[in-house]
Amino acid sequence: MDANTVRTKHAELLFPCVANYYQEPIVLTEGKGCCVRDADGREYLDFFGGILTLGLGHTHPDVTRRVQEQAARLVHTSTLYPTEGIVRVAERLAAITPGALKKSFFTTSGTEADETATLLARLYTGTQEIIVLRHGYAGRSLQALAITGHSTWRLIPSQVTGIKHALSPYCYRCPLGLEYPTCEVKCAQDLEELIRTETTGRPAAFMAEPIQGVGGFITPPKEYFEIAVGIVRQYGGVFICDEVQTGFGRLGDHWCGIEHWGVEPEIMTFAKSIANGFPVGATIATEEVANAFTGLTISTFGGNPISMAATEATLEVMERENTPKRSAERGRQLRGHLDVFKETYPFIGDVRGKGLMQAIELVEDRRTKVPAPKRTLQLMEAAREHGLLLGKGGLYGNVIRIAPSMLVTSSEVDEAARRLALALADVR
Numbered sequence: 001m002d003a004n005t006v007r008t009k010h011a012e013l014l015f016p017c018v019a020n021y022y023q024e025p026i027v028l029t030e031g032k033g034c035c036v037r038d039a040d041g042r043e044y045l046d047f048f049g050g051i052l053t054l055g056l057g058h059t060h061p062d063v064t065r066r067v068q069e070q071a072a073r074l075v076h077t078s079t080l081y082p083t084e085g086i087v088r089v090a091e092r093l094a095a096i097t098p099g100a101l102k103k104s105f106f107t108t109s110g111t112e113a114d115e116t117a118t119l120l121a122r123l124y125t126g127t128q129e130i131i132v133l134r135h136g137y138a139g140r141s142l143q144a145l146a147i148t149g150h151s152t153w154r155l156i157p158s159q160v161t162g163i164k165h166a167l168s169p170y171c172y173r174c175p176l177g178l179e180y181p182t183c184e185v186k187c188a189q190d191l192e193e194l195i196r197t198e199t200t201g202r203p204a205a206f207m208a209e210p211i212q213g214v215g216g217f218i219t220p221p222k223e224y225f226e227i228a229v230g231i232v233r234q235y236g237g238v239f240i241c242d243e244v245q246t247g248f249g250r251l252g253d254h255w256c257g258i259e260h261w262g263v264e265p266e267i268m269t270f271a272k273s274i275a276n277g278f279p280v281g282a283t284i285a286t287e288e289v290a291n292a293f294t295g296l297t298i299s300t301f302g303g304n305p306i307s308m309a310a311t312e313a314t315l316e317v318m319e320r321e322n323t324p325k326r327s328a329e330r331g332r333q334l335r336g337h338l339d340v341f342k343e344t345y346p347f348i349g350d351v352r353g354k355g356l357m358q359a360i361e362l363v364e365d366r367r368t369k370v371p372a373p374k375r376t377l378q379l380m381e382a383a384r385e386h387g388l389l390l391g392k393g394g395l396y397g398n399v400i401r402i403a404p405s406m407l408v409t410s411s412e413v414d415e416a417a418r419r420l421a422l423a424l425a426d427v428r
């Protein structure tokens, strides 16, 4: 099938919500590391990696081999039978996550990982309300739509009660109109007022991403989580950290994003890069919290032998290659380029992120900070013309998200920056 036929059939046969990037969507056919090729034979540097999912880049040979071997031996058992694969992955997760996180539950997506986490928090505390953040994202179940703090993603009015949205630590567009650090992180302090006025005073949990991914890589100040989580715990709630985008070294220096903020969650969720593109979600909790989940429940495909082979191989390569160190080093290099671009182009309002999770927020002008979604789309198209694939995000659709494979080389980072520079010049 040629590329045009694929595009035509896609429009005809898929739900219209299965939206593609670019005016003329790219039909990808092959990938290796950071490089992808399309059906027309064009090559690109992929600096969004399937939405931060290809932590090791496309088709890592170790992951491919392990999945092929497993597929030839045993594909599916259901969780009615224990397997060596599921316990080995659980053991690895317990070893690399912070604090006393120990027991895992496996599913097939980030949505389900977050669903499992919020259900567990309710079972453990015996209370119902979940506090989340504006600009956050949790997936596509009815509860996830209610949690997601973006009108653009919610689609229907919230069907789930007891979800309360706290202020986002979005310093560039501070919801309180303050400046860090003189603000004294009031957005975090406000959680106390929220709990006292918007809830029964007994929340089950506070769930948040260390860096708000879909929100446009909103990066909270260093004091944020200690204050916020401290308040929630005072009122009996647990902290669920959603590491779906930030996990496994992505932010540099540590395995989990939240370690940058010095807080140990009772529950943590993973998906995306955990199996380098294979569909795996994981929820890990402390023994005490996990033991509250005693009723009947099942995820037919959760922890399936193929998924666990992919996960184990992925985590093994991440440890061997030291992805936290690589993300820190390559992230610094990437950030250096982005900071220079900010000095050159007044339509870049903000550069933010950590490690290999970096964003630029585009504005009409720096004084008014009016979002520039049209120029953002133009920049995406221009970058594509120069052979660079990027991500988009933010409530206003004006944030370029950059998150390549954590095995990206130094020369690939420089080459991507060279192509981005050409694209920025095109849309100036």
Ligand SMILES: Cc1ncc(COP(=O)(O)O)c(C=O)c1O
Binding pocket: 051, 108, 109, 110, 111, 112, 114, 137, 138, 139, 140, 209, 213, 214, 242, 243, 244, 245, 271, 272
């Ligand atoms: C932070 C976060 N949580 C949860 C999800 C949902 O994951 P999935 O699309 O695998 O259901 C996403 C997806 O983008 C996410 O970014």
